[in-house]
Amino acid sequence: xxxxxxxxxxxxxxxxxxxxxxxxxxxxxxxxxxxxxxxxxxxxxxxxxxxxxxxxxxxxxxxxxxxxxxxxxxxxxxxxxxxxxxxxxxxxxxxxxxxxxxxxxxxxxxxxxxxxxxxxxxxxxxxxxxxxxxxxxxxxxxxxxxxxxxxxxxxxxxxxxxxxxxxxxxxxxxxxxxxxxxxxxxxxxxxxxxxxxxxxxxxxxxxxxxxxxxxxxxxxxxxxxxxxxxxxxxxxxxxxxxxxxxxxxxxxxxxxxxxxxxxxxxxxxxxxxxxxxxxxxxxxxxxxxxxxxxxxxxxxxxxxxxxxxxxxxxxxxxxxxxxxxxxxxxxxxxxxxxxxxxxxxxxxxxxxxxxxxxxxxxxxxxxxxxxxxxxxxxxxxx
Amino acid sequence: xxxxxxxxxxxxxxxxxxxxxxxxxxxxxxxxxxxxxxxxxxxxxxxxxxxxxxxxxxxxxxxxxxxxxxxxxxxxxxxxxxxxxxxxxxxxxxxxxxxxxxxxxxxxxxxxxxxxxxxxxxxxxxxxxxxxxxxxxxxxxxxxxxxxxxxxxxxxxxxxxxxxxxxxxxxxxxxxxxxxxxxxxxxxxxxxxxxxxxxxxxxxxxxxxxxxxxxxxxxxxxxxxxxxxxxxxxxxxxxxxxxxxxxxxxxxxxxxxxxxxxxxxxxxxxxxxxxxxxxxxxxxxxxxxxxxxxxxxxxxxxxxxxxxxxxxxxxxxxxxxxxxxxxxxxxxxxxxxxxxxxxxxxxxxxxxxxxxxxxxxxxxxxxxxxxxxxxxxxxxxx
Numbered sequence: 001x002x003x004x005x006x007x008x009x010x011x012x013x014x015x016x017x018x019x020x021x022x023x024x025x026x027x028x029x030x031x032x033x034x035x036x037x038x039x040x041x042x043x044x045x046x047x048x049x050x051x052x053x054x055x056x057x058x059x060x061x062x063x064x065x066x067x068x069x070x071x072x073x074x075x076x077x078x079x080x081x082x083x084x085x086x087x088x089x090x091x092x093x094x095x096x097x098x099x100x101x102x103x104x105x106x107x108x109x110x111x112x113x114x115x116x117x118x119x120x121x122x123x124x125x126x127x128x129x130x131x132x133x134x135x136x137x138x139x140x141x142x143x144x145x146x147x148x149x150x151x152x153x154x155x156x157x158x159x160x161x162x163x164x165x166x167x168x169x170x171x172x173x174x175x176x177x178x179x180x181x182x183x184x185x186x187x188x189x190x191x192x193x194x195x196x197x198x199x200x201x202x203x204x205x206x207x208x209x210x211x212x213x214x215x216x217x218x219x220x221x222x223x224x225x226x227x228x229x230x231x232x233x234x235x236x237x238x239x240x241x242x243x244x245x246x247x248x249x250x251x252x253x254x255x256x257x258x259x260x261x262x263x264x265x266x267x268x269x270x271x272x273x274x275x276x277x278x279x280x281x282x283x284x285x286x287x288x289x290x291x292x293x294x295x296x297x298x299x300x301x302x303x304x305x306x307x308x309x310x311x312x313x314x315x316x317x318x319x320x321x322x323x324x325x326x327x328x329x330x331x332x333x334x335x336x337x338x339x340x341x342x343x344x345x346x347x348x349x350x351x352x353x354x355x356x357x358x359x360x361x362x363x364x365x366x367x368x369x370x371x372x373x374x375x376x377x378x379x380x381x382x
Numbered sequence: 383x384x385x386x387x388x389x390x391x392x393x394x395x396x397x398x399x400x401x402x403x404x405x406x407x408x409x410x411x412x413x414x415x416x417x418x419x420x421x422x423x424x425x426x427x428x429x430x431x432x433x434x435x436x437x438x439x440x441x442x443x444x445x446x447x448x449x450x451x452x453x454x455x456x457x458x459x460x461x462x463x464x465x466x467x468x469x470x471x472x473x474x475x476x477x478x479x480x481x482x483x484x485x486x487x488x489x490x491x492x493x494x495x496x497x498x499x500x501x502x503x504x505x506x507x508x509x510x511x512x513x514x515x516x517x518x519x520x521x522x523x524x525x526x527x528x529x530x531x532x533x534x535x536x537x538x539x540x541x542x543x544x545x546x547x548x549x550x551x552x553x554x555x556x557x558x559x560x561x562x563x564x565x566x567x568x569x570x571x572x573x574x575x576x577x578x579x580x581x582x583x584x585x586x587x588x589x590x591x592x593x594x595x596x597x598x599x600x601x602x603x604x605x606x607x608x609x610x611x612x613x614x615x616x617x618x619x620x621x622x623x624x625x626x627x628x629x630x631x632x633x634x635x636x637x638x639x640x641x642x643x644x645x646x647x648x649x650x651x652x653x654x655x656x657x658x659x660x661x662x663x664x665x666x667x668x669x670x671x672x673x674x675x676x677x678x679x680x681x682x683x684x685x686x687x688x689x690x691x692x693x694x695x696x697x698x699x700x701x702x703x704x705x706x707x708x709x710x711x712x713x714x715x716x717x718x719x720x721x722x723x724x725x726x727x728x729x730x731x732x733x734x735x736x737x738x739x740x741x742x743x744x745x746x747x748x749x750x751x752x753x754x755x756x757x758x759x760x761x762x763x764x
Contacts, residue, residue: 055660087685090652090659253684270472277472278437279696292684299681302635302674302694303469309693314661317689 259300280305641682662687
């Protein structure tokens with residue numbers, strides 16, 4: 001194994017400039033040396049998740065993307081619309097490293113025992129700055145992957161798998177017994193389906209395109225509703241009656257879907273009910289918005305009684321709530337099932353420089369189901 | 383005291399007809415006889431609250447109101463728009479009594495001691511069907527008013543006062559330390575202001591019209607923001623910084639106000655913050671919608687991080703949560719302070735028949751601040 005020439009390696013940074021321009025570029029940074037309790041990991045796989053795109057391109061208008069620089073050191077720029085600039089005023093002129101999670105091989109270790117025992121191991125990492133050839137990290141933050149697991153297989157151990165387990169955990173904590181999920185054909189949606197099958201939890205999958213129905217049905221999904229179908233509200237209500245789901249996790253965020261889910265939950269709650277109640281059912285109906293695939297405003301008619309809630313949901317807040325021991329149990333379950341329940345699928349593997357090409361950005365920035373990219377910061381380096 | 387002729391008395395009913403017509407009329411019903419544990423109250427005051435209007439006129443289009451019948455027995459009809467008819471399908475052809483709360487004098491009592499000791503007492507009542515000359519009710523549900531309190535003074539002991547105490551109780555239960563309130567110049571808003579003054583709770587009052595600012599300032603309100611002012615978002619943010627309020631109760635429901643409150647709470651949370659966080663502040667920001675003065679859709683841009691919630695809030699659900707003993711303590715506090723903290727103001731007192739006149743409906747159905755009507759079902763009966 002050879003390191004990058006001259007003791008430096010590539011690291012991707014996203015910077016908001018004073019003048020309303022977003023710039024994404026690669027910097028040559030020194031290969032880090034580990035502190036006593038740290039290891040240095042050669043990152044060989046890091047997914048481009050929707051939650052990374054938020055930091056990578058911020059609120060820039062991607063129709064204005066331009067690429068300059070060289071093939072090895074491309075520089076991507078895009079304009080940030082004036083009305084969005086206030087949202088990123090806190091990060092102006094601060095180059096921000098990107099990449100929530102990844103996996104790689106431990107190539108250096110500090111003096112402490114926890115670090116030393118990791119030398120040579122393939123580990124999964126969570127904590128930002130993974131779009132880099134090397135990442136120094138506390139040894140305790142490394143999740144050792146089972147023997148025979150490649151970095152590519154272990155790259156997505158945290159964001160999607162823990163979100164899925166967090167959804168199921170939230171359901172139990174808040175007294176619900178079944179779930180609704182939107183953008184359900186995604187990698188995350190497929191994982192959630194598998195976990196719900198394992199644990200006999202009713203799951204209503206909502207997809208946006210008819211071709212995604214079959215994808216989930218093939219996996220054994222029982223309830224798949226297409227939100228673009230004319231019969232959507234009736235289909236969803238019927239599935240809610242069957243499952244009794246009163247909790248939804250919504251990756252879309254914008255538009256009318258969250259309100260439609262609450263409306264159908266209320267209709268389902270009132271099926272076989274005991275007459276008219278002007279305040280609606282007393283069953284609490286909840287939608288958590290955990291993503292923002294649709295950036296447009298959220299809009300709803302309040303046609304679902306008074307026992308309802310819509311709120312934000314964030315994985316890190318859930319992990320804080322359950323505490324470090326319970327969180328570690330979840331992580332170990334993910335590692336053990338990373339090739340089965342929590343397996344991810346990618347369309348393409350790209351290097352850091354390839355990820356900044358116009359054609360690549362055009363594909364992965366759509367966040368379309370089945371169009372997910374994996375970054376390998378050390379692709380071609382051997 | 384004479385009862386209505388022939389042992390019957392008037393009772394108001396609201397009925398949704400099959401053909402999409404709402405009908406409100408007065409029926410002659412037998413004066414009830416009390417069961418052993420009941421009393422019969424001659425209702426002499428019952429407010430027309432926004433929460434009554436929902437049942438009284440449902441989703442009818444009030445621009446289509448017509449009045450027929452006689453002066454003593456008017457019949458009000460109005461059309462229900464087709465898109466609203468599904469919301470009331472559960473109450474078609476069921477005449478529904480109306481009137482959440484009221485006060486009056488106990489004129490008959492069943493054999494049990496709790497009923498007997500109430501004979502002749504002025505009591506406040508909660509439980510529906512108060513737009514009637516007589517109401518039979520369990521003795522335990524009567525709140526005895528302090529000596530020297532008139533039914534008119536005690537008519538609004540429940541909905542507004544308990545809602546106010548429920549807001550403060552919810553704030554404490556959910557770990558907030560200050561409040562935001564919309565439609566703040568209302569009777570309820572003024573009560574909330576007084577309670578917050580008493581208990582040293584920061585309160586941000588949001589009003590919709592400049593003339594309401596003075597009304598609250600005269601009462602000693604420190605933070606009053608006018609949502610129709612151009613500087614509203616900045617004014618609100620400044621008040622939120624000063625009070626630290628992260629919980630709002632919204633009587634409006636529709637439009638953009640709930641989202642604006644969350645946006646300003648997030649801005650306030652980030653003042654003096656420690657740099658950019660892409661997921662926003664970790665402080666939970668909550669808006670509870672408890673009314674629907676604006677029936678239009680609720681709309682918001684999700685520009686307030688991930689730690690937020692919007693939900694419905696209903697007094698009865700709060701009272702269930704705190705349990706009967708705690709609820710009784712709140713009721714007794716209201717009775718003790720009904721002429722001070724929890725005093726209500728009405729523009730006019732009307733009889734049942736007068737309440738169904740076109741000119742009266744036109745005024746009180748607007749739910750405008752300072753235009754509240756009190757019904758006296760026994761007005762003119764002596």
